[in-house]
Amino acid sequence: MKAAVCYEVKKPLIVEEIDLDPPGQGEVKVRLAATAICHSDLHFITGDMTSKLPGLPGHECSGYVEELGEGVTSVKPGDHVVMAPVSGGCGHCVNCMLGFRNLCQDRRPSQPHHHTKKGEDIAPMAGPVGGLGEYTVVNQYQLAKIPDDMPMDRAALLGCAVITGFGAVINRAQVKPFQSVAVLGCGGVGVNALQGAAFSGAHPIIAVDILDSKLETSRTFGATDTVNSAKVDDPVQAVKDITDGRGVDYAFIMVPSIEAVRQGSSMLGPRGMEVVVGITRGDLSSFTAGEFIGEKTLTGSMMGSTRLQLDVPRYVALYKAGRLKLDELITGRYSLEQVNEAIESSKSGEALRNVIVF
Numbered sequence: 555m556k557a558a559v560c561y562e563v564k565k566p567l568i569v570e571e572i573d574l575d576p577p578g579q580g581e582v583k584v585r586l587a588a589t590a591i592c593h594s595d596l597h598f599i600t601g602d603m604t605s606k607l608p609g610l611p612g613h614e615c616s617g618y619v620e621e622l623g624e625g626v627t628s629v630k631p632g633d634h635v636v637m638a639p640v641s642g643g644c645g646h647c648v649n650c651m652l653g654f655r656n657l658c659q660d661r662r663p664s665q666p667h668h669h670t671k672k673g674e675d676i677a678p679m680a681g682p683v684g685g686l687g688e689y690t691v692v693n694q695y696q697l698a699k700i701p702d703d704m705p706m707d708r709a710a711l712l713g714c715a716v717i718t719g720f721g722a723v724i725n726r727a728q729v730k731p732f733q734s735v736a737v738l739g740c741g742g743v744g745v746n747a748l749q750g751a752a753f754s755g756a757h758p759i760i761a762v763d764i765l766d767s768k769l770e771t772s773r774t775f776g777a778t779d780t781v782n783s784a785k786v787d788d789p790v791q792a793v794k795d796i797t798d799g800r801g802v803d804y805a806f807i808m809v810p811s812i813e814a815v816r817q818g819s820s821m822l823g824p825r826g827m828e829v830v831v832g833i834t835r836g837d838l839s840s841f842t843a844g845e846f847i848g849e850k851t852l853t854g855s856m857m858g859s860t861r862l863q864l865d866v867p868r869y870v871a872l873y874k875a876g877r878l879k880l881d882e883l884i885t886g887r888y889s890l891e892q893v894n895e896a897i898e899s900s901k902s903g904e905a906l907r908n909v910i911v912f
C-alpha cells in the first residue's frame with residue numbers, strides 16, 4: 555500500500571510503498587476514502603509536537619471497513635465509517651460508565667501495524683489513526699458508522715474538525731440560548747465552534763482572528779460580530795463593547811498560544827467559562843487566584859467531549875437537513891501524491907480544510 559511517511563520534521567512527506575499488518579483482537583482494517591489535513595498534523599510535521607519517527611500523519615478520515623480482527627462486533631466489511639483520534643469508549647470502564655466516553659481509560663496501545671519496506675516500524679502520529687495511507691488499522695471504538703449516501707470527503711471532516719469545534723460548544727460548555735460566545739481563532743475547528751454556537755441559540759457570537767478573510771468566512775458559519783485582534787487597539791475591550799461591557803459567557807480558544815488563553819480569559823464576564831480547545835503549550839502561571847473570585851472557569855475540551863458513535867450520526871443528519879455546513883469547509887481536494895502541496899496550502903492559514911481524496 556502507498557502512504558505519505560514523515561522521516562524528518564520540517565521536510566516534505568515521502569509518498570512510498572509500505573507494509574501493513576492485519577488487524578488484531580478488537581481492531582479493524584479500513585480502506586481510506588478521504589483524509590483532511592488538520593493543524594495538529596502540521597504541528598507534528600513541523601516538529602512543534604514530538605512524535606516517533608518515521609511517522610504517519612492523518613487523523614481526520616473517512617473510509618470503508620475492509621477486514622475485521624477477532625472479536626469485532628460494532629462494524630462489518632463494506633460499512634462506511636468515520637475514523638477519529640478519539641475512542642468512542644469501551645462502555646465498561648469507570649469514565650465510560652459515568653458518560654465521559656471520550657476519556658475512556660481503555661485506550662489500548664495497539665502494536666505498530668505500519669512498517670517501511672525495510673521492516674522499520676512507522677508510528678501513526680495521532681490517535682493512533684495513520685490516515686495518510688491507502689489503508690490503516692484502528693481500534694473498533696475509533697469508528698463511527700455512517701449512511702452509505704453520505705459524501706466521503708465531507709464525512710472525513712467529522713473525524714476531527716467538526717466533533718472538536720461543535721462538540722466543545724454543545725457537549726463540553728453546553729451553551730444555552732442567548733448566552734454570549736467568543737471564538738478566538740477561526741480556522742477549520744473555530745468555524746465549527748461558531749456553527750455549534752449558532753445551533754445552540756447563542757447571541758452574540760463573536761469571531762476573533764487576525765485575518766479579515768477568516769472573519770468574513772466566519773459570518774457564514776454563524777458569527778454575528780467580528781474582531782480583528784491585529785487591527786483593533788484592544789481586542790478585549792472590543793469584545794466587551796459588543797456585550798454591553800459585561801464580557802462573554804464563553805470563550806473558546808483555538809489558537810495554540812498562552813497569550814490567546816490570557817486574552818480569552820480577560821474577555822469573560824462574571825461566571826464565564828473559558829474552554830481551551832486547541833493544543834496549547836506554555837506556562838499558565840501569569841493567572842492569579844484573584845481572577846477566579848468572579849467564579850470564572852478555565853477548562854479544556856478533549857475532542858469536543860465527543861461520544862463518537864452518538865454524535866457522528868447526529869452530525870450527518872444535521873448536514874443532510876442543511877443545518878451543518880460541511881461543503882463550505884473544504885478549500886481544496888488533492889491526491890495522495892499531492893500531499894505536500896495540500897500541507898503547504900494548509901500552513902498558509904488561508905485554507906479551512908484541504909482534503910486528500912483516495
Ligand SMILES: [Zn+2]
Nearest residue numbers: 592594614714
Ligand atoms: Zn485534528
Ligand SMILES: [Zn+2]
Nearest residue numbers: 644647650658
Ligand atoms: Zn471505557
